[in-house]
Each structure stands twice: as C-alpha cells, then as structure tokens.
Amino acid sequence: xxxxxxxxxxxxxxxQNFAVRDITFEVKERxxxxxxxxxxxxxxxxxxxxxxxxxxxxxxxxxxxxxVNKLPPKDRNIAMVFQNYAxxxxxxxxxxxxFGLKLRKFSKEEIKKRVAExxxxxxxxxxxxxxxxxxSGGQRQRxxxxxxxxxxxxxxxxxxxxxxxxxxxxxxxxxxxSRLHRQLExxxxxxxxxxxxxxxxxxxxxxxxxxxxxxxxxxLNLYNCPVNKFVAGFIGSPSMNFIxxxxxxxxxxxxxxxxxxxxxxxNGDIKEKLKTYKKDNICIGIRPEExxxxxxxxENSYAEKISVKLDVVEPMGNEIFLYFQIDEQQxxxxxxxxxxxxxxxxxxxxxxxSKIHFFDIETEFTIT
Ligand code: ATP
Numbered sequence: 001x002x003x004x005x006x007x008x009x010x011x012x013x014x015x016q017n018f019a020v021r022d023i024t025f026e027v028k029e030r031x032x033x034x035x036x037x038x039x040x041x042x043x044x045x046x047x048x049x050x051x052x053x054x055x056x057x058x059x060x061x062x063x064x065x066x067x068v069n070k071l072p073p074k075d076r077n078i079a080m081v082f083q084n085y086a087x088x089x090x091x092x093x094x095x096x097x098x099f100g101l102k103l104r105k106f107s108k109e110e111i112k113k114r115v116a117e118x119x120x121x122x123x124x125x126x127x128x129x130x131x132x133x134x135x136s137g138g139q140r141q142r143x144x145x146x147x148x149x150x151x152x153x154x155x156x157x158x159x160x161x162x163x164x165x166x167x168x169x170x171x172x173x174x175x176x177x178s179r180l181h182r183q184l185e186x187x188x189x190x191x192x193x194x195x196x197x198x199x200x201x202x203x204x205x206x207x208x209x210x211x212x213x214x215x216x217x218x219x220l221n222l223y224n225c226p227v228n229k230f231v232a233g234f235i236g237s238p239s240m241n242f243i244x245x246x247x248x249x250x251x252x253x254x255x256x257x258x259x260x261x262x263x264x265x266x267n268g269d270i271k272e273k274l275k276t277y278k279k280d281n282i283c284i285g286i287r288p289e290e291x292x293x294x295x296x297x298x299e300n301s302y303a304e305k306i307s308v309k310l311d312v313v314e315p316m317g318n319e320i321f322l323y324f325q326i327d328e329q330q331x332x333x334x335x336x337x338x339x340x341x342x343x344x345x346x347x348x349x350x351x352x353x354s355k356i357h358f359f360d361i362e363t364e365f366t367i368t
Contacts, residue, residue, distance in 0.1 A: 002029050002064065002154040002187040004050060009059030011045050019045045020211040023059070027155070027204075032181050032188045034202030036195060038234070042211040043191040047157050050189065051080050063154065079148035080157040083164060085140050087132040087147075093119075094128040097146045104151075111150075118146040121183065122176075138169040145177070149184065158190040162197065174200060195235050199223070207231050229364040232285050232357055238321060238332045240285045244361060247280050255284055260326040264304045268354050270367070277367065285357035288321070291333035291349050293341075302354040313343045322347070 004027040011019045020042035027033045035043045048054040050061065052073035061068055068076055087096050094115055101111045119125045122142040132140055141161060148156055158177070162170045178201055181188055192198055198205050199219040207214045207222065207230075215227045226232035232240050245257030253266040253275055264284070266274060274282075291306075308324035308331075320340060322333040324347075333349055341347055358367040 003027060003062075004155055004187070004189065005060075005062040006046070006050070007060045007062070009046070009049065009061060010057050011042070011049060011054065012057045018057075018211055020208075023213060025206050025213065025216055027187060027189055030185050030187055031204060032178075032190065032202050033204045033206060034198040035189065035191045035206045035208060036198035036234075037193065037208035039193055041208045043193070043208060044159055045211075046208075047080070047159050047189065047191050050155075051078055051157055052076050053080075077151075077154045078157060079151050079153035079155075080159065081144050081148050081161050083160040085132075085144040085164075087140060087143055089132055092129050092131060093124060093135070093143050093146075096132065096143055097150050100147060100151055114150040114152075115146075118149040121149065121180070122146050136169075137165045138173055141165065141173055142176075145180070149180075154187065156186050156188045158188065160192055161190075162192075163194075170197075177201065196237060199235065207234065209234075225366075225368075226357070227366055229283065229285065229359045229366075232359070232366070236287060238288050238334065240287050240357070241291070241331045242283055242285050242359075243329075244281070244283045247274055247277065247282060249275055249280070255282070258327070259329055260306075262306065262326065264351065264353050264356070266353065266356075267302050270358060273367065274358065279360065279362075281361045282367065283359040283361050283364075285359060286351055287355065287357075288332045288334035290352040290355040291331070292352065293322070293333070293335045293347065293349055295348075295350075302352055303350040304353050306349050306351065307346065308349055309346050310341055310343055313341055315340050322349075324349075 006023050006025055009023040010021050013019055023046060035046060037043055045054060049056050052071060056069050063076060097115045097118060098111045119128055122145060124142055124146060127135060127139060162173050165173060174197060190201060202219060205219055205222055206216050209230050215222060215231045222231060222235045226235060243257045243259055245255050248254040248256050253271050255264045255266055310322050310324050312323040314321040315337060318337055320335050320337050322335060324331055360367055
C-alpha cells in the first residue's frame with residue numbers, strides 16, 4: 001500500500017500570508033499525480049510538506065491511513081528527487097546510489113544487489129565508477145532517480161526534475177520516468193510548471209494557482225472542460241485565445257466584441273443557458289486548433305469567417321502556428337502544414353463556433 005491523502009492543508013511561512021491554502025487531494029496506490037502551476041504557486045511547498053521537510057501549519061497529512069504530520073522525514077519511507085540532482089561530487093555513481101543504504105545500515109550484499117538492479121533499469125551500468133562531473137545532465141538525473149529507487153520507497157516525490165536538461169533530453173527523460181512508473185508500479189507525486197510535462201506524464205493533474213487548487217482532473221478533462229479561465233489558459237500550447245464582449249439576446253443568440261467588430265452566432269446546447277444568463281458581458285475562449293484555414297464544408301454551419309493579416313508564421317513541421325492581431329490583441333491559430341502562408345499576407349480563417357468556451361467575466365468561472 002502506498003496512498004497519500006492531504007486534508008485541508010495550509011502553510012504560512014510568516015503566520016500572515018499563506019503559501020498554500022486548504023489543499024485537499026488524494027494520491028492512490030500506483031497513481032502518477034502531477035502538481036502543476038506557475039512559478040511561486042506553492043507546488044514545492046506542498047511536496048516538501050509531504051516529504052516532512054516543511055512543517056504543516058494546519059490540516060492533516062496521511063500516508064497509508066496513518067497521520068504523519070509530526071513524523072520525521074527519515075521515517076516516512078518517501079524518496080525525493082530534486083531539480084539540482086543533489087549528487088555528492090566526490091563520490092562515484094555507485095557510491096552516490098549506495099550512500100543512503102549505507103546510512104541505513106543495509107548489508108554490503110543487499111546494497112550491491114539493489115544498486116545493480118537500479119543501474120540496470122536506468123542503463124547506468126557502464127558509468128558506475130565515474131564521478132558526477134564526468135556525466136551528462138541526463139545521466140546525472142538518472143543517478144538521482146537511481147538513488148531514490150534503491151531505497152524502494154512507498155512514494156516517489158519529484159520536484160521539477162527535468163528543468164536543468166535541454167529540450168531533447170527533457171522529452172527523453174519524460175518517457176523514461178513514465179516507463180519507470182509502469183515498471184516499478186510506483187506511486188509518484190511530480191511537480192512541474194510545464195503543462196506539457198503535466199499533460200504527458202500524469203494520470204491525474206492538480207492545477208494550482210496562488211496557493212489554491214483550481215482543478216483536479218485527467219489531462220483530457222482539463223483540456224476539454226476547464227473549470228475556469230485560468231485552467232483554460234494554462235493548459236494547452238499555444239494557449240487558448242480569449243475575447244471579451246457582449247451577448248446579444250435576440251431570437252438568434254450572438255456574441256459581439258468591440259475587437260474588429262467581431263460577431264459570432266452561438267450554437268449548441270449552451271445557447272439556452274446563455275439566453276437567460278444573468279449578465280450580458282462575458283468572455284469567450286477559442287483553442288488555436290478551432291481557428292482553421294480551409295473553407296468549411298456545407299454541413300459545418302458552425303463556422304464564422306474572419307479575415308486577418310498574419311504577423312508571424314511559425315512552421316512546426318507537421319503543423320503551422322499563425323499569429324495575427326485584431327485591434328492590437330494577439331490571437332493564434334494552429335493549422336495542418338499544407339502550404340506555408342507568408343508573414344504579412346492576408347488570410348481568411350474560420351472559427352468553429354460549436355467549440356467555444358464561455359467564461360463569466362467577473363468570477364472567471366466556466367459557464368456550462
Ligand atoms: P517554483 O515553480 O518557482 O519553484 P513553487 O510553485 O514551487 O514555485 P513555492 O516554492 O512552494 O512555489 O513557494 C510558494 C510561496 O511561498 C512563494 O510565494 C514563495 O515566495 C513562498 N516561500 C517559499 N519558501 C519560503 C520560505 N522558506 N520562507 C518564506 N516564504 C517562502
């Protein structure tokens with residue numbers, strides 16, 4: 001068993017301001033849970049409280065049903081992998097991995113066996129006698145993971161472990177950690193500010209803003225059904241486009257923005273709800289892939305045409321990002337790579353109005 005439960009946990013470093021507030025979530029056995037949010041939102045604070053490196057101001061922390069608020073870190077059977085790897089520079093790879101076990105007075109044979117197992121899983125066997133300075137960033141990261149694996153902990157905590165790696169190595173280590181999760185059948189809590197990392201690795205994602213949980217969900221649900229404007233904008237790359245405007249509540253419901261006189265006919269199930277919505281001013285959100293560049297088929301009566309001038313054209317290989325402005329507000333469209341349009345050229349684009357997200361302008365909650 002390896003379950004973690006946080007119940008109404010808050011942390012204040014100065015007894016006035018909260019770093020995190022009323023944090024409640026559960027990590028089930030073998031789950032890969034990702035905590036994601038912008039810098040300073042409190043992710044590391046939560047992880048450090050789970051590890052026992054930081055006191056909990058209020059609320060309860062349970063590991064396998066046992067309340068552990070006051071349990072010292074060494075007795076929690078949790079291993080943490082840090083962003084800076086925290087390897088001992090004067091020790092070999094073998095000794096770095098063995099060190100924690102030696103401290104815990106494991107026998108020489110057991111240490112040898114465990115390090116050999118970890119080195120095999122992480123493909124570190126050829127490097128066991130090297131010192132960390134003679135390793136690449138990715139190899140050092142693997143040693144840090146190896147040091148955690150040899151302890152066979154109940155729970156692994158990862159604090160932004162890939163942020164010091166270059167882009168290619170990050171993608172490689174991402175898949176390695178996912179593979180490791182399956183192979184070790186481990187329970188993992190993983191902190192990152194990178195939404196791509198969160199979306200690709202986690203079974204369950206906890207989105208945090210200003211020390212408060214905004215949404216806990218699967219990657220797909222976060223993308224398709226964000227609870228508010230923050231989650232909608234944070235998850236997905238490039239980010240969702242937002243436009244503020246007014247509902248025109250005639251027989252045929254329309255959304256009208258001051259931006260370039262943009263007007264959109266509203267369709268679908270949301271129409272009845274919006275017709276009676278208590279406010280007229282709202283914000284709409286459109287994912288970049290819902291602004292497309294081909295003439296819509298006749299069946300698609302949900303497309304609204306806009307004519308734009310392309311500021312920036314970014315060919316990504318299999319797709320192209322088109323950046324354009326409407327009255328000085330920037331928008332982005334994401335289209336399949338067929339022919340690459342020229343920067344500065346004019347183009348007709350179509351918004352799929354059946355895929356629009358609607359937000360309350362004051363509370364920023366999604367209108368559903
Ligand atoms: P990052 O992604 O930049 O690492 P984070 O989401 O992990 O950020 P935390 O490091 O948990 O955020 O910090 C949350 C808040 O608590 C921040 O406002 C930070 O300034 C504050 N904080 C963190 N550690 C301390 C400390 N030891 N003393 C006082 N305030 C702190």
